[in-house]
Structures are given as structure tokens and as C-alpha cells.
Amino acid sequence: MSSRVAIVTGAGAGLGRAYALDLARAGLRLVVNDRDGTAAARVAGECHEIGVEAESDESAVGALGVAGELVGRTLERFGRVDALVCNAGVVRDRTVHRLTDMDVQEVLSVHLGGVIDQVRAVWPHFRRQRYGRVVLVSSAAGLFGSVGQANYAAAKAAVVGLGRTLAAEGRSYDIAANVVAPVAQTDMAMTALGDAFAGLSADDVAPLVTYLCSEGCMVSGELFAAGGGRVTRIGWAESAGVRLPHGFTAADIAAEIDTIRDMSGCAFPADVAEHLKPLLRQKQPQ
Numbered sequence: 001m002s003s004r005v006a007i008v009t010g011a012g013a014g015l016g017r018a019y020a021l022d023l024a025r026a027g028l029r030l031v032v033n034d035r036d037g038t039a040a041a042r043v044a045g046e047c048h049e050i051g052v053e054a055e056s057d058e059s060a061v062g063a064l065g066v067a068g069e070l071v072g073r074t075l076e077r078f079g080r081v082d083a084l085v086c087n088a089g090v091v092r093d094r095t096v097h098r099l100t101d102m103d104v105q106e107v108l109s110v111h112l113g114g115v116i117d118q119v120r121a122v123w124p125h126f127r128r129q130r131y132g133r134v135v136l137v138s139s140a141a142g143l144f145g146s147v148g149q150a151n152y153a154a155a156k157a158a159v160v161g162l163g164r165t166l167a168a169e170g171r172s173y174d175i176a177a178n179v180v181a182p183v184a185q186t187d188m189a190m191t192a193l194g195d196a197f198a199g200l201s202a203d204d205v206a207p208l209v210t211y212l213c214s215e216g217c218m219v220s221g222e223l224f225a226a227g228g229g230r231v232t233r234i235g236w237a238e239s240a241g242v243r244l245p246h247g248f249t250a251a252d253i254a255a256e257i258d259t260i261r262d263m264s265g266c267a268f269p270a271d272v273a274e275h276l277k278p279l280l281r282q283k284q285p286q
């Protein structure tokens with residue numbers, strides 16, 4: 001079989017460039033997308049130097065139709081697509097009361113609408129070949145909240161739900177979908193946080209992405225964080241909570257709020273069914 005083909009969006013600089021180069025070192029052929037065509041071509045050249053075929057693509061992902069054309073060009077050039085890394089991104093940071101319509105629209109279209117479009121564009125090919133790898137990019141801002149990043153955080157949290165759903169839909173087709181929340185000093189990090197991430201290299205995130213794009217990847221529907229050599233899994237935990245009788249009131253919630261919030265003995269439901277199981281199993285007390 002000819003070597004696998006990966007598309008990395010926003011790969012002209014920063015983390016995307018590191019992902020593209022590490023995937024190239026692993027032997028994948030690359031489509032290096034970036035709205036900055038010069039940067040994309042430069043990184044494609046670096047992939048050639050590593051010894052793999054690579055094509056640059058200067059489309060700006062997010063706008064309607066772009067993802068379909070990007071995947072179409074990939075298939076024309078390489079005849080296949082095996083992995084998609086939805087990395088491209090911008091920030092338009094402002095506290096929520098100052099956000100403009102444009103700030104919201106632009107960030108949601110690149111980080112969420114465009115990502116769904118890219119996934120929809122590759123999915124039929126992944127299903128047909130019964131193989132695919134998707135890596136979506138979240139952020140600590142979306143997972144934990146971050147002042148001045150409401151638009152960005154909303155999109156970055158949303159891709160976690162997208163990733164888990166893709167994992168469920170792709171399971172029987174050997175399509176794995178996972179989410180990465182990276183930390184590295186890049187132009188975007190400089191814009192948002194100054195030199196807070198100084199010394200943290202994008203190269204120390206890339207191997208995680210390469211693993212998640214590999215045939216040997218054993219996980220799907222999971223969320224990982226990586227930065228400065230620390231790689232962790234982040235889970236969605238649910239407390240044991242309480243079971244209140246029908247007709248309970250806000251006063252009952254107030255009385256039980258500490259128990260509801262107590263995360264000791266929490267569960268990590270793998271899917272909707274696991275979350276619903278205790279609810280459907282126990283009859284509500286009268």
C-alpha cells in the first residue's frame with residue numbers, strides 16, 4: 001500500500017508546522033494547508049527535505065465549500081486521504097461584553113464551522129476505505145475557561161463533543177477521532193498571553209498528534225493535553241450526586257448542593273448510555 005496521506009490545516013507555522021513535520025518523519029505524505037500560502041509552501045519544502053511527498057494548499061478553512069475543495073485536491077494529487085488534523089486557528093480576544101459580531105463569527109467559523117466541514121468532507125472517504133484518523137484541537141481555554149476568550153473557548157469546548165460523537169460513529173469503520181489541547185509558544189500564544197509559554201516547544205506536542213494519526217493508535221473519543229513534555233488525559237467526570245423525589249424544590253437543591261458537587265467517587269461515563277444508566281436504572285423515589 002502507498003504511504004498514508006494526512007491533511008494538516010494551519011500548518012504553515014506554530015503547532016501545525018510541527019505536526020506536519022513530525023507526520024512527515026513518520027512517513028506520511030502531507031497536504032500542508034495554510035491561508036498564508038508562502039508559509040505553507042515553505043513547510044511543504046521542509047517535508048520534501050525529510051523525504052516525503054507534500055503539497056501546499058493556501059485555502060482559508062472556515063468559509064463554506066473550502067473543505068470540500070481541499071479534500072478534492074488531496075484526492076486528485078494523492079488518490080487518498082487517511083488523516084485529518086484540524087489545527088488552523090485565530091484568536092479575537094475580548095471580554096464578552098466587548099465582543100463584536102465579527103469576533104464571534106470569525107472565531108466560530110474557523111475553529112468550529114470549518115472543522116465540522118472538514119470532517120464532513122473526509123468522512124465518506126474514511127468510511128469507504130474503512131480507515132481514518134481525525135485529530136481535533138481544543139484548548140485549556142475551552143476546557144477550563146479563560147477571561148477574554150468567550151468566543152474561542154466556546155468553539156474549543158464544542159470540538160470535544162464533536163470528537164466524542166465522531167468516535168462513536170466511526171468505531172465500526174476503524175475511524176479514530178481524538179482531541180488534543182496543546183500548550184506551546186507560538187505566534188498565537190504570544191498574541192494571547194505574551195511570553196507565558198516561553199520555552200515550551202511545539203515539537204513537544206507533535207508526537208502525540210502523530211501517534212493519534214497512526215495505524216497503531218488504540219484510542220478514540222479521548223481528550224489529551226500536551227505541553228513541555230507533559231502529556232495527560234483529561235476526562236469528563238460526573239459526581240455520584242443525589243436522587244431527589246418527584247416534586248423537589250430549589251430549597252432541596254440548596255440543602256444538597258454540597259453532595260451534588262462532591263466529586264469524590266466520581267464516574268467518567270464513556271458515552272451517553274453510561275451517563276444515562278444510573279438514571280434509567282433507579283426508580284425515582286416518591
Ligand SMILES: NC(=O)c1ccc[n+]([C@@H]2O[C@H](COP(=O)([O-])OP(=O)(O)OC[C@H]3O[C@@H](n4cnc5c(N)ncnc54)[C@H](O)[C@@H]3O)[C@@H](O)[C@H]2O)c1
Nearest residue numbers: 010013014015034035060061088089139183184186187188
Ligand atoms: N499555542 C498554544 O499554546 C495553543 C493552546 C491551545 C490551543 N491552541 C490551538 O492550536 C492551533 C494552532 O495554534 P498555534 O498556536 O500554532 O497558532 P499560530 O498562530 O502560531 O499558527 C496558526 C496557523 O494557522 C493559520 N491559519 C489561521 N487561520 C487559518 C485559516 N482560516 N485557514 C488556514 N490557515 C489558517 C495561520 O496562518 C498560522 O500559520 C489553534 O487551533 C489553536 O487554537 C494553541
